[in-house]
Amino acid sequence: MARVRMSRGKFDGINAVADKKGVITALAIDPRGSLKKAIAKAKGSEASDAEVIEFKALIAEVMTPHSSAILLDPVYGRGPSTHRAKTCGLLLTYESSSDEVAGKGRLPDLFSEWSVLRLKAAGADVIKVCLYYDPDDAAKINTIKQAFVERVGAECRANDIPFFLEPICYCDEIGDEQSLAFARVKPRKVTKYIRDFSQPQYGVDVLMVEVPVNVRYVAGSTANTGGLVAYTVEEAKEHFRAAAAEAQKPFMYLSAGVTYEVFCETLELAGEVGTPFSGALCGRAMWQAGVPEYGKGGAGAVRAWLNQAGVEGMRVLNAVMAKGAKPWWDFYGGLENIEVVG
Numbered sequence: 001m002a003r004v005r006m007s008r009g010k011f012d013g014i015n016a017v018a019d020k021k022g023v024i025t026a027l028a029i030d031p032r033g034s035l036k037k038a039i040a041k042a043k044g045s046e047a048s049d050a051e052v053i054e055f056k057a058l059i060a061e062v063m064t065p066h067s068s069a070i071l072l073d074p075v076y077g078r079g080p081s082t083h084r085a086k087t088c089g090l091l092l093t094y095e096s097s098s099d100e101v102a103g104k105g106r107l108p109d110l111f112s113e114w115s116v117l118r119l120k121a122a123g124a125d126v127i128k129v130c131l132y133y134d135p136d137d138a139a140k141i142n143t144i145k146q147a148f149v150e151r152v153g154a155e156c157r158a159n160d161i162p163f164f165l166e167p168i169c170y171c172d173e174i175g176d177e178q179s180l181a182f183a184r185v186k187p188r189k190v191t192k193y194i195r196d197f198s199q200p201q202y203g204v205d206v207l208m209v210e211v212p213v214n215v216r217y218v219a220g221s222t223a224n225t226g227g228l229v230a231y232t233v234e235e236a237k238e239h240f241r242a243a244a245a246e247a248q249k250p251f252m253y254l255s256a257g258v259t260y261e262v263f264c265e266t267l268e269l270a271g272e273v274g275t276p277f278s279g280a281l282c283g284r285a286m287w288q289a290g291v292p293e294y295g296k297g298g299a300g301a302v303r304a305w306l307n308q309a310g311v312e313g314m315r316v317l318n319a320v321m322a323k324g325a326k327p328w329w330d331f332y333g334g335l336e337n338i339e340v341v342g
Contacts, residue, residue: 001333008342009160010205014250014328016125017069017089022327024206024252024279025318026069027286029059030093030128032076038288042295049076055294055302056080059287062306064088066314071128071281074114078122091164092124094152095131104172105141106132108148116155127156128208130166135192137172146202153203160342166208166254166281167193183214183230187239191246198248206328207251208281212243215258215266223262237273244275250331252279260285260313264320271324278328280321286313 018024032052039047039055056072057080064070069089072081081090096111108131116127129152133145149165156163169189174182190212197204215223217230231239244251253270255263263285270277287310294302329335 001337003337003339004332005339005341007160008340010162011338011340013125013162014205017091018279018328019068022278022329023321023325024069024281024328025067025314025321025325026071026091026252026279026281027059027063027067027314028071028255028281028283029056029080029287030071030073030077031283032073033097035291038291039295042292044295051294052076053079054299055291057083058294058299058302058306059290059310060084062303063286063310063314066311066318068279069125071283074111074119074122081123089125090123091126091128092119092122093128093130094119095129105137105144106170107141107144108132110152116152116159116161120159120161124161126162126164126206127152128164128166130168132170133167133193133196134170134172135189135196146196149197149202149204153201156205157203162205163203164206164208165197165202165204167197168210168256169193178214178216180217180228180230183217186210186214187212187231187243191239191243194243194251195246198246204249206278207247207249208254209243209247209251210254210256211266211270212239215262215269218269221262222265223258233269236269240270240273240275244273244277247276247331250278250328252281253277255280255282255285257284260317264316267317267320267324271320276326276331277324278326278331280317280325282317286310286317 036047036052039051053076060080060083064084070084071091073093094110096109153163170177190210213236215221217228218236219229219232290302290305293305332338
């Protein structure tokens with residue numbers, strides 16, 4: 001493998017969100033509007049900004065000693081970011097509406113009052129952008145999205161900070177991304193977007209990708225409680241192989257809203273196949289059950305829940321990652337094959 005050149009800022013930034021072994025186990029708590037609504041529902045009354053901030057701060061305080069990084073937003077997350085463990089790196093999200101995007105094309109947008117320069121000054125080790133992307137959508141829609149990613153990539157390159165891209169596939173014609181119909185097309189869409197955004201013009205440093213199958217429809221999986229099947233276990237494994245083979249950048253898997261037990265089972269399947277994933281981003285799977293605790297009992301109740309169920313979830317996830325995940329630098333042939341410039 002040819003020697004790889006990497007800037008000092010990119011190299012240090014990726015290492016800041018990885019553990020000493022080069023594996024990224026990140027906890028995502030960047031939802032904004034959807035989290036505020038969930039807290040309000042749990043309380044039975046309107047939630048305040050202060051409550052959203054407090055909830056995020058509690059997660060950062062209790063959970064980050066057990067994760068290599070935390071993903072937060074610059075709206076509610078700057079205060080909570082100061083509660084994270086010293087060993088925990090910080091990813092800040094740049095897109096303005098990852099939990100609220102809807103409508104034809106699901107076009108992306110950035111925080112108008114933020115830039116990569118400002119996010120870096122706010123303490124970000126990594127810039128993260130979520131992008132809803134259907135590789136089979138109309139060219140006029142995907143051209144806008146591709147140019148959008150190119151601009152963010154260029155901005156990150158200019159500020160010498162890593163760019164992590166989180167593509168999420170969809171299909172307007174099918175609609176329901178949790179349906180059996182979508183499960184059947186998901187492997188091809190995920191494989192295709194991994195290939196697309198691995199290209200150098202986008203400036204992506206790490207891809208944060210969905211697993212290429214919906215485990216609810218894998219025959220015999222714990223998540224398959226409804227009996228509907230889109231793939232056998234062997235077919236699911238082949239989809240993992242095919243998607244991973246398209247990656248030209250280190251990549252990590254998203255929990256995508258499933259329970260942490262199901263996510264861990266999914267990562268174990270990826271490990272069996274030998275896909276060279278370098279990490280995992282686990283969000284609601286780790287903390288969503290704490291929202292009702294917070295709504296009913298406030299900070300004390302959710303802290304107690306996090307110290308038990310939350311920490312146990314991270315313990316299980318870390319054990320799975322230790323068995324299956326590979327150091328991010330192995331994607332480039334090892335640390336000795338990376339020339340750090342600057």
